[in-house]
Amino acid sequence: MSFNWCFIGTGQIAKKVAKELVTNPGHTIVSVFNRTKAKAEAFAKRYNSTVYESALEAINDPRVDGVYIATTNETHFSFCKLCLENHKPVLCEKPITGNSKELEELIKLSKETNTYLKEAMWTWFNPVANKVKEWIKEERIGKILSVDCIFNMPIFGYNKAKGRYISPSRYGGALLDLGVYPVRYVYELFGKPKSIKSKGKLYNGIDLFNDSIFEYDGFNAHVSSQINALVGEHCIIKGEKGIIKVPLFHMTSKAVLKTKGHKEIFKDKEKKFARQFRVNAEFIKGEQPNTLVSLDSSLDVMKIMDEIRKQIGVIFPCD
Ligand SMILES: NC(=O)c1ccc[n+]([C@@H]2O[C@H](COP(=O)([O-])OP(=O)(O)OC[C@H]3O[C@@H](n4cnc5c(N)ncnc54)[C@H](OP(=O)(O)O)[C@@H]3O)[C@@H](O)[C@H]2O)c1
Structure with missing residues (x-):
């Protein structure tokens, strides 16, 4: 199938994904x-693309089948809106917006214009995450006892000078940058929690660290992310009959299920x-049913993140 992409933003993630996309x-x-x-x-030279003076011109290149937005968090809403208003299918980097209010507006516009909108939550296009979901659904480890899902990277140390990570006006902080992954992971496996209790460590109005307990029927999930220490990344789910371990869960190629006398990788x-x-190209062209990474899930996750930010005191201009 042929598919022509428009790229809005040519930063580090755009460069990384472009190499694989082609x-x-x-x-x-x-x-x-x-x-x-x-x-x-410089980017266009490598891919033989046409450079435009404005996003409006770039998305309206008549060859474009879909737009990928890879700019910083605070710009996602306006670029997505521009695409939807111009009836251009859009795949937007995570976090799709700064809060649920922005996403609700985009979802409304997507429905009104009948135009495709999706969060580039790559973890959940990955069969590993979907296999873990299947294992849980099939109760392979029995009744769930506990969940520990954390994602920590020392971004703060590397990029202190890079304003986007440490500025509320740019929707920065650990939760929006990294936390969107563990929150989404636990949400996809177990749905909306009954209650959320969060604490955090703030710097310059953003969270360097956030730590939450999501309450579910019969167990709690520990969900945490941090940009000022390298403590690792994993999701560990313990059940009465076994354990599921997913190291580097947001991007992994492997998940392990262990029960008594049995190990499955x-x-x-x-x-x-x-x-x-x-x-996403297949979804946009109708070549397979649009089933993964629903907008309703992105909205639920955004609402959970709104609640965590409310509890720890992180406020963005969009709130
Ligand atoms: N899926 C993943 O694994 C993954 C990994 C990393 C990041 N991300 C997400 O991808 C997005 C970009 O992150 P990045 O690490 O690539 O950042 P980056 O390297 O700093 O690149 C940022 C891009 O946004 C553009 N930009 C910044 N402010 C803008 C504004 N006001 N108006 C228009 N364009 C603006 C920059 O343009 P200039 O060149 O003019 O500065 C650049 O193209 C973020 O939302 C992040 O959460 C996803």
Whole structure:
């Protein structure tokens, strides 16, 4: 299948995913817009794309089948809105918006314009995460006893000078940058929690660290993310009959299920970003039912993150 992408933003994630995207047969990046034109030109040279002066012109290149938004968090809402108003299918980087209010507006617009909108929550286009969901559904480890889902990276140390991580006006902080993954993971496996209790450590109005207990029927899930220490990344689910371990759960190629006398390892080899673009192109062109990473789930997750921010005192201009 041929599919022509427009890229809005040519920063680090755009460069990373572009390399994988073009390994999908028929996928090309035909048009590009970036705030700093010189960077768009360097990017476009590699992919033989056309550089435009504005996002509006780039998305309206007549060859474009879908738009990928890879700019910083605080710009997602307006670029998504622009795409939807112009009837351009859009795949937007995580977190899709700054809060649930922004996402509700986009979902309404997506319905009104009958235009595709999706959060690039690559973990959940990955069969490993979906296998873990299946194991839980099939009660392979029995009644759930506890869940520990954490994602920590020392981004703060590396990028102190990079304003986007430490500025409320840019929807920065650990929760929006990393926490969206563990919150989504636990939500996808177990749904909306009955209650949430959160604490956090703030710096400059954003959270360096957030730590929550999600209450479910019969067990609690510990959900946490941190940008100022390297403590690792995992999701560990303990049940009465066994345990599921998913190291590096947001991007993993492997999950392990252990029960008495039995060990099962699920592996996946496909490039994760390539798959995300392949699957979204198929959804957009109607070549397979649009089943994964629903907007309702993105909205529920955004509402959970609103609640965590409310409890720890992180406020964004969009609130
Ligand atoms: N899926 C993943 O694994 C993953 C990993 C990393 C990041 N992300 C997400 O991807 C997004 C970008 O992150 P990144 O790490 O690629 O950031 P980055 O390297 O700093 O790049 C940011 C991009 O946004 C553009 N930009 C910044 N402010 C803008 C504004 N006011 N108007 C228009 N464009 C603006 C920048 O343009 P200039 O070139 O002009 O500065 C650049 O193209 C974030 O939402 C992040 O959460 C996802």
